[in-house]
Amino acid sequence: MGKESMEEGQLSNPLLNVKDRGGGGHSGDEGSKIFISRQGGTSHDPESDDESSSVTTMLVLTTLVAVCGSYVFGSAVGYSSPAQSGIVDDLGLTVAEYSLFGSILTIGAMIGAIVSGKIADYIGRRGVAWWLDLGRLLVGCGMGLLSYVVPVYIAEITPKNLRGGFTTVHQLMICCGVSLTYLIGAFVNWRILALLGTIPCLVQLLGLFFIPESPRWLAKIGRENECEAALQRLRGENANIYKEVAEIKDYTETLGRLSEASITHLFQWRYAHSLLVGVGLMVLQQFGGVNGIAFYASAIFISAGFSGSVGTIAMVVVQVPMTALGVVLMDKSGRRPLLLVSSAGTCLGCLLVGLSFIFQDIQKWNEATPFLALAGVLVYTGSFSLGMGGIPWVIMSEIFPINMKGSAGSLVTLVSWLGSWIISYSFNFLMNWSSSGTFFGFSCICGLTVWFVAMLVPETKGRTLEEIQASLNPISENT
16 A cells, blocks of 8 residues: 555544553544545545454454464374384384484574574565484474474464464374374374375465465565455455454554564564563463473383373363363463463462372371372363463464564574473483472472563554564664
8 A cells, every 4th residue: 555545534543642542542533433445535434443453254264274283293292102102113213313313303403593583584484214303303394494484474464463373273282183193193104194294285385376465574574565355355245354454564664664674683672572472471381391291201101100191182172172162262261361371270280299299208198199190180180271282372373573574583492492302301311300390390480480570571452563572662763
């Protein structure tokens, strides 16, 4: 949309007075209620943004294509457990060799994380034995890219009132990928299981030809007409999109007057709050013990005297519904309440598991301790799935301005995967040191997360990306 059209329609820039509007309301300027129609006339905007905020077929299709990659993410995480015995037996791998195969996924993910932001900035949001290890490494690289690009892409294409729920579908599909891979892996061999993992990859590859690019990325690189066309497809043929286009264009133009962003710019004071929230949530998410519990759940149950297979199935039964509940509640209750409940629940879950090992060590309540461990792991899994699993990725996709998303996304995603590797590698050593101490430590970190969320994490529900970023990252053309 041209500059003259915006001036004629007297569109106000709502980003300069975010503070005055609180949680994302509209400016009181009468000019903000006048829009230019596609034929050049004017029309009066109703009080609500129902037309531009509705769920359209294209929006759903686009999201589903994007989260096909999330399913692949989950299936890759879940693959190594059911495939272990078949791969070791067929290829004669030692424990050390299979451990390399399993862990090389996170190394690949870190490589993917390093380049994910820049790749997304340059080619768009849609775009991204030795043979056994190479395949696993490449899958990990893809996961590193997907873990950043998918939530950012979904956040940039959805209306503000639907953004949280749609973005959290990323985490839901990861859970579904893990769960279905566990289930299917019980009935097919590892080669067929690997081939089945290519199906969602092919679906996504074909689907990319039919879905629009991120309107915000198009605006960032100066393709304004394509930005408007993409947004019109996403919001529906009859939706009035001009106010949203104006916000995106105004904010992008303001950022464009600043110097080109690099990784060093990310550490300037004006980005401190966003960086602290983004990195802090990822660190707390990983060091709260999620990958230690997820990767070694069966061993935890066995150590506690419970059936490993029954416990793992119980985890799956809890995980998927709780993740789905988080998707439903995301745009109703808000991000902060879900994060507070989730982190408090993970704190309680780890505390229960730690107590079960204490009682086991002192030979008290021997019959009850396995069930206490089961209850703790299920509380942890359900609570994590409700909020801490997906919301940090949602918030990461919301808080960084478009000119910093590449560098910030790479850094935050790298921190997440580095934390994942540290916990998954050190977990067995920690358990050998002290099982109860390990879980009490996780419990303390989860408790710290409650404080961190209460003090520092902003509520982003019901606010446009431009409003969120302008309030967190004040822009001065003189800086």
